[in-house]
Amino acid sequence: MSEQTRHILTQFWGYPNFRPLQEDIVDSVMAGKDTLALLPTGGGKSICFQVPAMAMEGLCLVITPLIALMKDQVAHLVEKGIPAAAIYSGMHPDALELAYNQAAFGRLKFLYVSPERLQTHAFIEALKKMKVCLLAVDESHCISQWGYDFRPPYLKIADIRPYIPTAPVLALTATATAKVVDDIQVRLGFREKNVFQSSFERKNVTYNVFHEADKYGVLYRKLSAMTEGSAIVYVRNRKRTQVIADWLNSVGISATFYHAGLEAKTRDERQDLWMKGKVKVIAATNAFGMGIDKPDVRLVIHMDLPDSIEAYFQEAGRAGRDLKPSEAFLLVSPADIKKLQDDLAQSFPELDRIKLIYNALGNYFNIPIGAGANVSYPFVMQEFAHRYDFTVAEVFHSLKILEKEGFLMLSDSFDEPSKVMIKASRDDIYGFQVNNPQYSDLVKCMLRSLPGVMTDFVKVNEETLAKKSGLTTEKVVEQLKKLEAYNFVSYAPRNDKPQILFLSEFVDTKHFVLSKENYFDRKRDAEERVKAVIDFVSNDEECRSVQLLRYFNEKTKKTCGRCDVCLGQSSHKVPYGSIEEKVRNVMSESHLPMQEVVSRCSEFGEADVLDAIRFLVDNGVLQVERDGMVKRKDNKKSRR
Secondary structure (H helix, E strand, O other), X not given: OHHHHHHHHHHHHOOOOOOXXXXXXXXXXXXXXXXXXXXXXXXXXXXXXXXXXXXXXXXXXXXXXXXXXXXXXXHHHHHOOOOEEEEOOOOOHHHHHHXXXXXXXXXXXXXXXXXXXXXXXXXXXXXXXXXXXXXXXXXXXXXXXXXXXXXXXXXXXXXXXXXXXXXXXXXXXXXXOHHHHXXXXXXXXXXXXXXXXXXXXXXXXXXXXXXXXXXXXXXXXXXXXXOOOEEEEEOOOHHHHHHHHHHHHHOOOOEEEEXXXXXXXXXXXXXXXXXOOOOOEEEEOOOOOOOOOOOOEEEEEEOOOOOOHHHXXXXXXXXXXXXXXXXXXXXEOOOHXXXXXXXXXXXXXXXXXXXXXXXXXXXXXXXXXXXXXXXXXXXXXXXXXXXHOOOHHHHHHHHHHHHHOOOEEEEOOOXXXXXXXXXXXXXXXXXXXXXXXXXXXXXXXXXXXXXXXOOOOEEOOHHHHHHHHOOOHHHHHHHHHHHXXXXXXXXXXXXXXXXXXXXXXXXXXXXXOOOHHHHHHHHHHHHHHXXXXXXXXXXXXXXXXXXXXXXXXXXXXXXXXXXXXXXXXXXXXXXXXXXXXXXXXXXXXXXXXXXXXXXXXXXXXXXXXXXXXXXXXXXXXXXXXXXXEEEEOOOOOOOO
């Protein structure tokens, strides 16, 4: 088995060998065993199901809640010549039917599906015709009510297993406590327990907590000292992403910002700038990062407290994927803990308020009682909140609770380009053109310039079609809509708005039931997760890595020796003169980057080293230039 899967790994992905634990997971799947794989962020989870699926006969069904990620993975597979498709909310009905047919007739190797689709009649009927060789469940912690991101549609995954009795399931996640690990296996119907778990320890990443009122000062110093690679600055407020990016640009550090409220095209452009190294820093909310595999992230800085250790660990884990030394800094001001507690309280609106917002959704979309199941609508939260005089925050948190209860699903905006497929047969096309000459130029243009348009939905740019056909862009859009009305084509115009999908039929609020037990249980779990964050930032006596590993039930007494706690404890034992002397010795070279000086003095606390550098600058021994280089001056001595 290993020889075959290694050959596939090299042939399609270009890697000569698997990463640690990947081959064991692949072999387990190839042996037909239900398997749970816990791999850290950037650990190569997709390889673990894509490679064995290529070696097996049939289709790999991939369940993931992340639309942007599934689209990205499908695009990469298709680029490699591997047939793949994705099914998600907001798709044209004809596009859905085409994807189901391709899967049923064995024309796909991978079908990516969002979990809410598993409940639909259309999916079940199509599944009965599919030859599924492997069921891959990404972000599998979402199936556990004990997890930090529980999603009820995940509970339906086990319901489809009787339709694919011979297919093993591979569950994948980056973060899960021991309780969640057990729950995942139970809820997915594992035949026997089978877990492959790499250590959560990231030896090249140093975790630091700085209690600092002047966060911007720390941010500037850390980013200025970074001489290579890139950085992510995480905040919990969309507006602050722009404020921070603008400020960084004003002080000479190239930066951009990213959050889910931006248009999809803008998000893609900014992500691309950062990925290609054209900007050094991206300031972002937690909407940024899923599926991002940039190897040279040297710094991840949290300006706000995250709401769980799992979220922090995953976000900080985007540093150092190339295994080179990297750092994560969590900056805490005196008011942050109270703000985190206030945010937690706001996250659970009163039950009557949630019911009122649900009722308003029915009016907003004109959904009759008993209708609306599995129907998605474009949804701009700000417009809805303004119309019904709600705050955006209470709408957002109420929708999240309704999502957890399985009433609906809210997706962030994503860029879905226009697509078209000619439904008419070749025999009918000529007759249609003769009888409708006003459409002839556009039809001929599509046949010439859109390969595959007769058999599949293909991406189409209306502006390009206009230039080639001699029509205006407005005329092209108008004719495409009319051709769809004639049932000549299927046309799905570009969509870049968020989608809200109702998972069940709309109910009268008189009979509206929101599980109080689950509501209060989840609130209690959220309170426990917030307490864990507060405990983490308040514990200045124990190595940060040791604390994080213990949270994930991985016990170790080996300290990292590099975090703020370890260095703080060791630096107290070192006379200041020893630090100054070490800096002088390091600066025997005439020029060094600031971060290099600090790195070469790693046995001391960073703050103490920077203090020593400042002292030597003040006394004319060193000079710090505008580009962050430290320069030694000649013929001047100092003593402290």
